[in-house]
Amino acid sequence: MREKIFNGIGIGLLALCFVVALTRIVLMNKGRTDDGRKQITLRLAHWQLENGPREAFEEMAKAYMKLNPHIRIEQIAIPERIYPNWLITQLVGETAPDLIEIGIGMTDELLARYFVPITPLVNQPNPHNRGTPLEKTPLRETFFDGMEGGYNQNLFEYYTAPISGVTIRMYYNLELLEAITGSRTLPRTYEELVSLCEKTRAYAEENQAPIVPIAGSRYNGPMLMNLLFSSQTQKLSERIVPPGLLEADPITAAGAYLRDQWDVETPEVRSGLELMRDVGQYMQPGFIQLMRDDATLLFVQKRAVMICSGSWDATSIRLQSGFDLGVGRIPFPSRDNPKYGKYTEGGLSEAGTNAGLGFGLTRNGPHQKEALDFLLFLASQRANQIWTDVSGWIPSVIGTRAGKEVEPFLPQAEGYLRGLQITIGGGFADTTRVFNTNFHLLVSPLGGVDAFTNAIRGQYPETLVSDLHRYVRTQRTLVQRGDTQLGALSWMASRQGENRILQQRFDTFLQADSFNQQQFYRARLLVEQEKSPQP
Amino acid sequence: MSTPISSRKALHEWKLYLFIVPAIILVGVFCYFPAASAIYHSFFRWSGGTTKEFIGLQNFRDALGDRIFWYSFWVIAILVVSNVIKLVPSILMAVLIHRLKSDRWQYLYRVGVVLPMIVPGLVTLFIWKFFFDPTQGALNGFLDATGLKAMLVWLDGMMGWDVFHEGIPIAWLGEPDLIIPSLIIWGFPWIGAVGVLIYLAGLQSIGTEVYEAAELDGASSWQKFRFVEFPLIMTQVRLSLVMLIIATLQGFGLQFLLLGQDGGPGGRGMVPGLWMFNRAFLAGEFGYACALGIFLFVFILGLTWINNRYVRVEK
Numbered sequence: 001m002r003e004k005i006f007n008g009i010g011i012g013l014l015a016l017c018f019v020v021a022l023t024r025i026v027l028m029n030k031g032r033t034d035d036g037r038k039q040i041t042l043r044l045a046h047w048q049l050e051n052g053p054r055e056a057f058e059e060m061a062k063a064y065m066k067l068n069p070h071i072r073i074e075q076i077a078i079p080e081r082i083y084p085n086w087l088i089t090q091l092v093g094e095t096a097p098d099l100i101e102i103g104i105g106m107t108d109e110l111l112a113r114y115f116v117p118i119t120p121l122v123n124q125p126n127p128h129n130r131g132t133p134l135e136k137t138p139l140r141e142t143f144f145d146g147m148e149g150g151y152n153q154n155l156f157e158y159y160t161a162p163i164s165g166v167t168i169r170m171y172y173n174l175e176l177l178e179a180i181t182g183s184r185t186l187p188r189t190y191e192e193l194v195s196l197c198e199k200t201r202a203y204a205e206e207n208q209a210p211i212v213p214i215a216g217s218r219y220n221g222p223m224l225m226n227l228l229f230s231s232q233t234q235k236l237s238e239r240i241v242p243p244g245l246l247e248a249d250p251i252t253a254a255g256a257y258l259r260d261q262w263d264v265e266t267p268e269v270r271s272g273l274e275l276m277r278d279v280g281q282y283m284q285p286g287f288i289q290l291m292r293d294d295a296t297l298l299f300v301q302k303r304a305v306m307i308c309s310g311s312w313d314a315t316s317i318r319l320q321s322g323f324d325l326g327v328g329r330i331p332f333p334s335r336d337n338p339k340y341g342k343y344t345e346g347g348l349s350e351a352g353t354n355a356g357l358g359f360g361l362t363r364n365g366p367h368q369k370e371a372l373d374f375l376l377f378l379a380s381q382r383a384n385q386i387w388t389d390v391s392g393w394i395p396s397v398i399g400t401r402a403g404k405e406v407e408p409f410l411p412q413a414e415g416y417l418r419g420l421q422i423t424i425g426g427g428f429a430d431t432t433r434v435f436n437t438n439f440h441l442l443v444s445p446l447g448g449v450d451a452f453t454n455a456i457r458g459q460y461p462e463t464l465v466s467d468l469h470r471y472v473r474t475q476r477t478l479v480q481r482g483d484t485q486l487g488a489l490s491w492m493a494s495r496q497g498e499n500r501i502l503q504q505r506f507d508t509f510l511q512a513d514s515f516n517q518q519q520f521y522r523a524r525l526l527v528e529q530e531k532s533p534q535p
Numbered sequence: 536m537s538t539p540i541s542s543r544k545a546l547h548e549w550k551l552y553l554f555i556v557p558a559i560i561l562v563g564v565f566c567y568f569p570a571a572s573a574i575y576h577s578f579f580r581w582s583g584g585t586t587k588e589f590i591g592l593q594n595f596r597d598a599l600g601d602r603i604f605w606y607s608f609w610v611i612a613i614l615v616v617s618n619v620i621k622l623v624p625s626i627l628m629a630v631l632i633h634r635l636k637s638d639r640w641q642y643l644y645r646v647g648v649v650l651p652m653i654v655p656g657l658v659t660l661f662i663w664k665f666f667f668d669p670t671q672g673a674l675n676g677f678l679d680a681t682g683l684k685a686m687l688v689w690l691d692g693m694m695g696w697d698v699f700h701e702g703i704p705i706a707w708l709g710e711p712d713l714i715i716p717s718l719i720i721w722g723f724p725w726i727g728a729v730g731v732l733i734y735l736a737g738l739q740s741i742g743t744e745v746y747e748a749a750e751l752d753g754a755s756s757w758q759k760f761r762f763v764e765f766p767l768i769m770t771q772v773r774l775s776l777v778m779l780i781i782a783t784l785q786g787f788g789l790q791f792l793l794l795g796q797d798g799g800p801g802g803r804g805m806v807p808g809l810w811m812f813n814r815a816f817l818a819g820e821f822g823y824a825c826a827l828g829i830f831l832f833v834f835i836l837g838l839t840w841i842n843n844r845y846v847r848v849e850k
Contacts, residue, residue: 107582437799
């Protein structure tokens with residue numbers, strides 16, 4: 001009897017949960033507003049799980065929903081690690097949300113196929129800036145980077161209106177800093193950074209405290225090290241970059257490697273690797289096996305004096321740390337540094353920082369008009385003010401006031417161009433994999449620069465070529481697709497000779513296609529030269 | 536066993552077969568269609584979108600020369616062997632629970648074994664990741680506190696491993712030579728709830744008269760296990776073995792979470808599933824990943840056939 005009662009209670013609870021869930025879903029879908037309009041739900045997907053963004057999106061959504069009571073905004077936050085898989089599944093399955101954050105996992109093909117470009121709107125004022133000084137300003141000019149962060153240079157279209165800037169900083173535990181050095185002055189040069197690290201070690205030993213100078217992980221460590229590395233390859237980059245370009249793009253860097261203009265033994269590269277190793281020794285042993293959260297935990301638990309991370313982690317770190325937080329630029333070696341000054345011009349400039357965190361409008365979304373309007377709202381000064389106030393992230397719209405806590409993260413123009421990256425960058429997946437799988441040789445206590453360079457020297461040419469092959473195939477697809485559109489535009493333009501907008505579009509597209517073809521032929525030439533090397 | 540019905544009768548009652556059509560459709564759509572799609576796309580250069588280029592057997596030729604892919608089978612072979620050995624604690628646990636005289640204690644132990652199942656596997660993985668932390672992890676803390684670290688350092692000196700050093704925390708997931716041992720250690724004490732329940736069910740189906748006969752013959756506890764219990768649960772063991780081999784061969788979640796998408800330092804933890812993931816989502820070579828999947832499928836099929844043919848159950 002008792003058993004029957006318990007079984008009945010169990011089944012009853014299950015049935016109740018089911019009914020409640022079903023009722024919620026049904027009521028959500030059949031909502032109507034007070035004026036009888038059918039409620040529209042817009043879905044917004046992103047990967048920003050840090051403290052700050054979700055709350056900011058919620059507030060921005062609330063502000064928009066007040067203006068549009070018949071619209072409901074629903075946030076979908078996807079973990080970064082699985083975002084690429086989720087993205088492709090959603091797009092190919094045609095179940096994608098109305099607005100999706102563009103970035104991780106996005107390729108030009110996916111953009112062109114599944115997203116609607118917003119290029120026609122960039123030269124018009126944003127209607128949501130009415131009543132502000134930007135009321136008559138074209139959308140493109142309302143962003144601090146001229147909306148370059150939303151522009152795809154392979155497709156020659158704007159796909160997003162980015163709402164935030166990002167920079168990389170060093171975070172300091174000011175209380176620990178004061179205990180170790182007697183002052184809260186942040187290190188401004190590499191020499192001061194090294195001095196602080198050495199003092200931290202001495203302090204830890206003297207007090208038997210498990211404190212490390214820099215909290216590292218496979219996420220934070222390379223972030224700092226790659227920046228330091230590129231400060232050593234500035235002069236090398238100046239030598240290999242063709243006239244007219246300021247920085248080496250991946251094809252230029254790869255081509256220069258394959259033409260023996262640089263390799264892992266080039267003095268600048270070696271100096272960069274030694275700098276990476278030196279800094280790595282100030283991180284906790286075995287940091288390369290740790291994840292981002294492990295390093296953050298170490299820092300907020302007061303077991304590290306510093307951590308390098310982006311402005312996107314500022315709110316999370318601030319909320320979790322129970323101590324005074326200092327924020328400073330990365331201290332680069334100066335030209336006077338006896339060991340690392342020879343190949344450097346100086347610290348890196350952030351003048352080229354583009355705004356990021358933009359949402360793309362999916363083609364298959366059921367409410368495109370409303371979604372586009374919300375996208376423009378997100379790009380407005382009013383929404384951007386909410387964004388920066390709530391999230392603590394850098395604003396992207398001109399005229400938005402950055403709070404006191406955001407000021408240290410604002411991009412600083414002073415400095416020099418960055419040099420080459422050892423991983424080449426730009427989606428060279430196999431080359432990056434070789435670097436990642438041998439990185440332990442560079443930074444482990446018993447490793448060294450020689451062990452690392454010996455390991456990657458033989459593999460790099462092969463992986464560069466395989467990455468170039470992949471790049472050639474992608475570019476060929478882009479060019480082929482572009483040729484079709486170019487043909488159509490040309491035909492239309494020839495029949496509507498007086499349509500200047502169409503002619504302008506054709507000219508722009510021709511430029512885009514020429515650029516893509518140029519990239520295609522450059523990469524293909526490199527690949528062919530590797531197959532049949534010239535004597 | 537039911538007697539087979541004649542085809543005439545089956546055709547006469549054809550309407551009854553409509554009841555299984557929904558199940559067949561669902562299995563077809565969600566199980567067979569993805570597999571067929573993978574086979575189809577393995578003949579294309581496909582980056583996941585709508586554009587694809589037919590390249591015939593090129594993906595398979597590339598896979599045959601892919602060093603990393605074939606290395607990953609070595610890793611998986613070691614993991615399969617170690618996972619087979621890791622079946623033993625579950626079997627022993629089931630036997631110990633079965634031999635308890637008190638029904639109440641049997642029940643309590645069963646609940647105790649099953650309760651950890653409510654913890655999501657992901658949480659367990661993250662806890663183990665923390666165990667492996669070089670500076671804060673419980674494993675290194677235990678080794679230091681018990682003096683076992685010093686013993687490992689001494690052993691390292693004798694054997695020339697060059698992984699355990701005085702004064703340097705052991706980087707279980709950061710040292711290439713320690714990655715496979717870490718993947719083997721993971722999950723200690725290797726008592727899986729599902730396995731224990733399956734074996735327990737098998738043991739409980741053994742009649743008491745068999746035990747009585749063994750006791751009359753003067754069999755010891757070990758002899759009872761070896762000659763009575765183990766042979767009579769071989770069906771369950773074989774089932775576990777097949778499931779284990781398939782899961783180990785296909786799985787990559789453990790390696791992905793512990794080591795990242797590149798298989799850790801030196802790529803030592805790379806397994807076929809993780810390499811497929813890497814090729815698909817990092818390199819954008821979905822067609823190639825499908826071809827790798829076909830190789831894996833054939834391999835699993837071959838192993839299953841061997842298992843069915845040679846791991847016999849004496850009835």
